[in-house]
Amino acid sequence: MSTRMSRRTWLTTSVPALGGLLLTGCSRETFVPPRVRGGLIGAADVLTMSTNRLLLSGQPLAREYSRADVADPFPTWNQTNPRNPEYQRHASEGFKNWRLPITGLVARPRDFSLDEIRRLPARTQITAHICEQGWSAIGEWTGAPLQRVLEEAGGVTPTARYVVIDTFDGWYEGYDLFEVAHAQTILAYGLNGRDLPRGNGAPLRLRVERQCGYKNLKFLKSIRVVDSMAGIGKGTGGINSDFGFHWYAGV
């Protein structure tokens, strides 16, 4: 009798739990890069990403530090001032006429001014920026959660699989919806209590705290929501993976 009861309890709790897992995050995109490379390297990519995603299935936050740990001024790296004339014009105008269009698979495609993004509920997080080269520095980032910005555009449609971000320095990256839904995935306009400096990606940069620096794009130009990364760039899912780096940069 007691075993039958416990079996029933087990069934009644585990079936909905499994269903929830299937509905929320158990899609292929959560565990496998958009395009799996050949050979052992591709197998390792899948192992790394699925292991990470299983461990992160409860969407825990990346470590948040205290103000005393902050690097100020925050180090700059790679592109610090895109030569793109459009970017230079926006910068000279203090980004007053800069707009962030959100297009593709959202219910109400629209664009945002910097002020409109600033008026959304903000999140401030003191986290480590971890460059894949080996350096790391802690900064206090302030911005609007990407998920919230997408909701302002009516939310993503059921066929949506990736959010693609394009930048003024010609970079682009794709992010699966599991990464997008994370609380610390924000569009940051503030660094260490001030406006995001140009050297660190003004006016707006992405923070994905559970992935390496190269996924944290700077100088945002536009956002589009797509059902597949095929046909964008070389089709690997981002400019870094087009170059042969890992698409999933959690290691």
Next chain:
Amino acid sequence: MGVDSASMSEARHPAAETSSTAHSYNVRICHWINVVSCVYLLWSGVHIFLDFPELYWGHTGYRGYPAAFRLADWGLSWEEAGALGDRRWGRNYHFTAAWVFLINGLVYVVWNLYASHFRNRMWPARDERTVAHVRAELRDHLRWRSHRRANDSYGTLQKTSYLILIFVFVPLMILTGIAQSPGFTAAMPTLLDMFGGRQTARTLHTIGTLALVLFVVVHVLEVAAAGFFVKVRSMITGK
């Protein structure tokens, strides 16, 4: 008990040098997969390091931050090191080799726990755990003589170093490795506290690599002292 002087002198006898206890299939296969994955891990790790040739302590470390080690102080400038290192190749092969190393290591450990390999062949027997025994063995090592008892191929120092390597050192290398990963540390923040920061983990991972290279050098020298051809053949054929 103390030293079994009869078997020691037998071990020094040239005839005894040719006899070798058979290695199991599992030990032999895992050993060579391990060699290949470790060569890739080392070489790709060197590439990754050369692309950012400085080490730090704590949670923070970037160019301009007080460094614990700078390759530039040892004659190779940042630009020269960067030209030698290819982190894209390095990262791709480091993480691929790490998976091969990890899976191979797990197969080795689980299989040999099941086969009682560790208990039978690696755990030092009571008579081997005496100061006199270890002292005699050490003396033999320093005289470039391999101490081998008649029916047991591993010495006490060898057993101890293998056990420490497999069950202490390798897990620490894996942990200091994933303590650098933004994904793994988000899932397991304890990794950051365990070592006192991501940069400390990176520095310890590098020091551990040097220790591992030293281990391999001593290991190969020991194999050479015991008869290189016979020992390598036995690790391939099991005879």
